[in-house]
Amino acid sequence: MSARDKGRVPVLAVLPRVLRLALRTIVVFRARSVFIVLAVAFGVAALTVIVAAMEGAGRKAEELADTFGPSAIFVAGGNLMYQPMGNRPRTLTWNDVRRVGSELPGAVSAQPFLLREKMPASGGGRRHLVASVVGTGENYRATWNWPLAEGEDFTAADVQGGAGVCLLGSMVARGLFGSRSPVGDVVVLDRVPLVVRGVLQPRNIVAAGVEQDDRIVLPATTMVRRFNLDRTYLNGIRINFASPEGMDGNAKRVQALLRVLHDRQPDEADDFLVVSPLVVLRFVSFLKGGFGVFLGVTALAALLVGGFILANLFHLSVAERQTEIGMKKAIGATDAAILMQFLAEALYLTTLGAMAGLGLGLVIARMLERLDMLTLRLSPAVFMAAFVAALAVALVFGLQPARRAARMEPVAALKEGA
Incomplete structure (x- = not known):
């Protein structure tokens, strides 16, 4: 002072x-x-x-990680980070699905993933160009961590028999049937009639510029048989484990097993891409x-x-x-x-x-x-x-x-x- x-x-x-x-x-x-x-x-x-x-x-x-599924791993064919799923090399096979499901420790399910984009559909007196059509195995709700808003899921019999059934994404259901329930109705997908078994909960997620709710889901066998798809190769594999613990180790075991199945040499890069919730967060x-x-x-x-x-x-x-x-x-x-x-x-x-x-x-x-x-x-x-x-x-x-x-x-x- x-x-x-x-x-x-x-x-x-x-x-x-x-x-x-x-x-x-x-x-x-x-x-x-x-x-x-x-x-x-x-x-x-x-x-x-x-x-x-x-x-x-x-x-x-x-x-996104929670939506993806905390105990799930997705394997995409090819190892190209920036190409759309539909354009990636198809290196995964039905044999990979069987071997992964039976030989991978801790795996409770392994399901195929098929994808076609922009297919015309009609139903309820309306038409809609569907952004993505997905083929997969039984129990889509649990496999992909995607609840149903109404209706029922696929069964093992649907997959084994290539049944003409489908699940609608919320955007497709709204585009074709408006506010009324489409369950039990028929959707014609590229001239193939399918009975609507259920409607998926809306997710409001856009990935690679595609609305995830703008989709129709079929049994993979139905998709192969009725749309004349390649019977050898898949776009991807969805693997679910019993627990979200140790997902880093699970991802490494998936990678190691697929490298053996694909006969990759030590100096060769993977011909697939392993994605887990941890990868998304990182x-x-x-x-x-x-x-x-x-x-x-x-x-x-x-x-x-x-x-x-x-x-x-x-x-x-x-x-x-x-x-x-x-x-x-x-x-x-x-x-x-x-x-x-x-x-x-x-x-x-x-x-x-x-x-x-x-x-x-x-x-x-x-x-x-x-x-x-x-x-x-x-x-x-x-x-x-x-x-x-x-x-x-x-x-x-x-x-x-x-x-x-x-x-x-x-x-x-x-x-x-x-």
């Missing part, structure tokens, strides 16, 4: 008045205040979108990390710009308000009170900027969410990040101008201000 501060009223006693003066000053210098609020708001908006997107991506990854985590760093740097740059604008305008404000500062000190204001007023002004402005940025960020995030570019998750972390950022900007960039104002000598300040 300087000599002139001794014996004066503690700053906490005059804190309410200091806060009122800070608020009044913001109103008086409204144009400057608007620039600072907008500068902080843009940085906070970017930060809000990033935090909401990262949390939303994490939630979506957990939902992949999304990797994407989150990469995008998080990139977007985080962008948000930090925006906040720094806002901070520099605040610091420059506050330095200018100190220079313009020297007479005011000198008069306050001459009538008894302490260095701490002056420092507190300028910091309060910075906090007011950055808090307003945080509130505006939070609102702007949520509007942007909602727009991106409606365009299916972002999954938004609102949580306390979103609001906390916005206000912590505002506090940091106020303290880091507002402290130096505030200290400069507090250190002014009354006489010098009045003289220079005049």
Whole structure:
């Protein structure tokens, strides 16, 4: 404390008045205040979108892993990460399904997976171009972790006999039959009549640009016999294990067994792709990390710009308000009170900027969410990040101008201000 501060009223006693003066000053210098609020708001908006997107991506990854099935593994023919399923090399066979199901420790079922895309269907007096037609084994609900909204599942007899039955995805059911139940009705799929056995629960998931609910599911044997498909090769294999424990080890055992079955040499790459829930989570985590760093740097740059604008305008404000500062000190204001007023002004402005940025960020995030570019998750972390950022900007960039104002000598300040 300087000599002139001794014996004066503690700053906490005059804190309410200091806060009122800070608020009044913001109103008086409204144009400057608007620039600072907008500068902080843009940085906070970017930060809000990033935090909401990262949390939303994490939630979506957990939902995808749960939808996939915590104790399941899917094997696709070929090892091409970026080709659509229907265009991958067909390297998996019916023999692979039998051997995996009988020789893999802990496996409770191994089912074939066949796929054809964009097939015309009609039923209920309407037509619909089905995005994907899937062939698989019995008990689709348990095998693929996909509950039925109504009706019954395939049986072993359906699969063995190649029965003309099917399950409809919710989009197909709605497209052909509207709001009425299609169970027991007939759907003609590319000139092949099929009795609707059940309707799948909607999942609302888009994968590789294809709505997962826009599908018809048949017994694999029906698909091979009635649509003249290759009787040797499959698009994939779905393997279910008794427990979700040790899925890393299960994935490695699946890989090792298929390499033996496909006679792959040690120096040869796999001719298949093993996908497990852990792979899904790791992949999304990797994407989150990469995008998080990139977007985080962008948000930090925006906040720094806002901070520099605040610091420059506050330095200018100190220079313009020297007479005011000198008069306050001459009538008894302490260095701490002056420092507190300028910091309060910075906090007011950055808090307003945080509130505006939070609102702007949520509007942007909602727009991106409606365009299916972002999954938004609102949580306390979103609001906390916005206000912590505002506090940091106020303290880091507002402290130096505030200290400069507090250190002014009354006489010098009045003289220079005049």
